[in-house]
Amino acid sequence: MSVRSLGYLGFAVKDVPAWRDFMTAKLGLQEVAGDAEGARYRLDSRAWRIAVEAGEEDDLAYAGYEVADPAELTQMAERLRGAGVAVTEGDAALAKRRGVLGLITFTDPFGLPLEIYYGPSEVFEHPFTSPAGVSGFRTGEQGLGHFVRCVPDTQKALAFYTEALGFQLSDVIDIKAGPQVVVPAYFLHCNGRHHTLALASFPLPRRIHHFMIEANTLDDVGLAYDRIAAEDRITMTFGRHSNDHMVSFYAVTPSGFDVEFGWGARAVEPGWTVVRHDAISVWGHKPVRQSAPAPGRIILNGEPA
Template identity: 55%
Template sequence: MTIGSLGYVGFKADDLDAWARFGTETLGMMPVDAPEGTLRFRIDAQAWRVCVEPGQENDIGFVGFEVAGPPELAALRERLVAAGVEISEPAPEHLKLRGVSGMFACHDPQGLLVEIYYGPTERREVPFVSPAGVSGFVTGEQGLGHVVLSAADIGAARAFYRDLLGFKLSDIIRMQITEEFGMDLEFYHCNPRHHTLALVPLPTPRRLNHFMLQVESLDDVGFALDRVASAKTPLMNTLGKHTNDHMVSFYAQTPSGFEVEFGWGARDIDESWRVVRHDKTSIWGHKRQG
């Protein structure tokens, strides 16, 4: 009884107008009705996947992890309670706000709000249409995409996400920052997506390093790269291909300062998968800018 996918994510931002433009015109997400003073975006049939709420944090505010149904939700709740994790049961109004059938919430070891739920609302009667012409985002059983989080205490983060929520190690990338200092980035999966979660063993000003959206064609990536240039959005990493998931992608700065990876072509986890390590993040490209 483990997490099935990353279902939704919420950000706290001090410039919602900039996010409204960035989310639709640059990333190609579809804006939808949202509670007053907030933004919501669709990338598929699900009623919403990305939420932006007002706040000075300019960081991730919450994550929603989906499970298959009531038995899986109950089993995961029981596991967390047995491990001493404090659980809260949201009021019916919160379930309605999120548009889910059942949920409980907790916090990860560094304080991030984690919502575990089943039964999200879908809007198949209103087809997803990208305002920027994106042909489609890769979601389904793979969920929204992935998030990369800082983990000041990597042992505690690993125990929470791996041992309690059930994420499985995909691989490790060794980043040798200087001759004296290096660190291991840990990548975790919960479905065929190579990684839904990655942990960076460092305290950083923002908890979120980046989130990732995967599209259905290489042309979608190229057109998005052109839109980034036209909007004068800071490009953080040039087009490149990763060593571990083989994603062809680029990184851009969001209006909140953290980054978004926009990519295509990642390989999937299958039954023959084995854990390996890499010494480089990319096979080619992904040159850091600025």
């Protein structure tokens, strides 16, 4: 068995107000509760999906993976302990804060705090309303989206995420991360979403290169592009990825790592077989030079225009 989906993400950021504007006015997520110390955002029928809290890291602080019920949570805890992972039962206070019925906490081999939970809060009585007019986001069985985890040892991370959490390899892209630099990226699924996680040894100062959310329509992506381009935040132009076939663009968040805003990805179907690619994109995804680039940024698709 594996975790069912990526359920939620928590970021620790220096500039909470800048994130508030970025999440609502630019990405079109709905703020549900917040103060100067942070906020939580919705993008579907769940009570929240992304938490943004005040912190010095400007990085992903934790990720939560969902299982179906208490029996699966117990199985995952046993599986992790069997793999030598130190697992802690989440207490009632943490469960209440996350709005879940039960959870366990642990870290990946390179220090990213992870949680597995069951029983998230649904709020169908408060329909999702995007403040920027996004028609909606594709979640459901495919979960929140994906993120690309930067690790110093890809094989060690791959062993952990496949053997302990049950992810399966979708494909590998040998990414050109500089004129003479090729970095293999491993794309992993735990449901129909082509990748819920990707692993690569990018030499970045952050835990992730980017996280991705998938809108319901192509127009949602185009309209988001226009909103974000007006602020000189685009880092890669409109394009279609070679592996999941997603049409998307990339933009820099107020914390210096990227967000991918996409639509139209294909799913992994039964009978899927692992392949490899030399290119990340069929077309587009051209790097855009930032007028004020964040330190440690990495250019994935050749030199910026």
